Amino acid sequence: MPSLAVLSYHRIVEDTDNKAWPYLERGTAVRARTLEAQLADIAHIADIISEDVVLEVLAQRQRLERSSIWLTFDDGYADVKRAALLAQTGTVFWSTITSTRPLPADAWYAALLSAHRTHGDLDLGFGPFEFDLSIPAGRARLVNGPERRSFLRASLTTQDATMNELARQLDANTAPDNLYLDESELRTMVDTGWSVGSHGVTHTPFDSLSADEVRNEGLTSRQALNALGRIRSIALPDGALAHIDALRSVGYDCVLGLGNAACAVGAEVQPRFLVPDDPNWVKCVLAPALIGAAHD
Numbered sequence: 001m002p003s004l005a006v007l008s009y010h011r012i013v014e015d016t017d018n019k020a021w022p023y024l025e026r027g028t029a030v031r032a033r034t035l036e037a038q039l040a041d042i043a044h045i046a047d048i049i050s051e052d053v054v055l056e057v058l059a060q061r062q063r064l065e066r067s068s069i070w071l072t073f074d075d076g077y078a079d080v081k082r083a084a085l086l087a088q089t090g091t092v093f094w095s096t097i098t099s100t101r102p103l104p105a106d107a108w109y110a111a112l113l114s115a116h117r118t119h120g121d122l123d124l125g126f127g128p129f130e131f132d133l134s135i136p137a138g139r140a141r142l143v144n145g146p147e148r149r150s151f152l153r154a155s156l157t158t159q160d161a162t163m164n165e166l167a168r169q170l171d172a173n174t175a176p177d178n179l180y181l182d183e184s185e186l187r188t189m190v191d192t193g194w195s196v197g198s199h200g201v202t203h204t205p206f207d208s209l210s211a212d213e214v215r216n217e218g219l220t221s222r223q224a225l226n227a228l229g230r231i232r233s234i235a236l237p238d239g240a241l242a243h244i245d246a247l248r249s250v251g252y253d254c255v256l257g258l259g260n261a262a263c264a265v266g267a268e269v270q271p272r273f274l275v276p277d278d279p280n281w282v283k284c285v286l287a288p289a290l291i292g293a294a295h296d
């Protein structure tokens with residue numbers, strides 16, 4: 001039986017991009033040439049299908065002839081235009097706040113990338129620690145340590161205060177380059193066969209919010225994106241599973257989380273493979289998973 005899997009990408013970066021290392025080290029970027037190799041391998045084992053077809057299949061109104069893949073790209077980065085040159089269809093999950101301010105993770109990485117103080121001690125409220133931005137081991141805590149994880153879940157006011165403190169201690173800027181697709185670029189992608197989904201308003205993980213706040217994130221983001229087509233799917237920020245009923249109540253047909261597994265008809269949340277910057281990943285991980293799911 002053919003199986004269906006959803007892949008989750010974030011940024012698509014060039015080898016020469018010297019501002020990509022926080023994303024590569026965190027696992028939220030793949031290099032353009034890696035994506036190209038992965039898509040070439042996928043072509044041997046599966047079809048790449050659109051969101052509309054995926055939703056028909058999950059609603060059991062359409063059957064797959066061959067194993068299939070839905071390509072999804074979270075956070076709405078402008079460099080996803082590179083993927084649109086390589087794949088005829090896919091879906092961009094956009095947080096509407098990016099039209100007015102950077103996502104918290106991007107502001108955080110911008111501070112690391114612009115730091116004039118590159119090693120020494122830091123204390124951001126979780127106890128002092130040593131850092132050295134010149135080597136991966138020396139920056140691992142800043143890329144994904146308790147300070148950053150707590151920051152991502154904080155209110156916007158607390159995030160602003162933490163960013164000011166991080167920038168002060170690193171002698172850095174906090175304003176990233178504009179990294180995101182704008183509405184006209186999203187429109188162009190939609191016109192060529194891509195679709196847009198919601199990734200919330202603020203990108204706050206939903207397990208840090210109340211059910212009412214999650215309902216509001218779902219509703220407000222969908223209204224903001226309505227001009228780009230019917231918004232039927234939402235990708236949970238950071239994959240945090242909470243208040244799924246609240247999202248269903250505002251009309252989403254499909255809720256996407258994370259988890260290395262194929263789709264299952266009737267699942268409350270569909271898992272997505274978080275794709276690493278590894279050109280052999282399709283052969284080593286995705287292909288065996290599709291075969292395993294087909295025999296389940």
Ligand SMILES: [Zn+2]
Pocket residue numbers: 074075199203237238
């Ligand atoms: Zn995200």
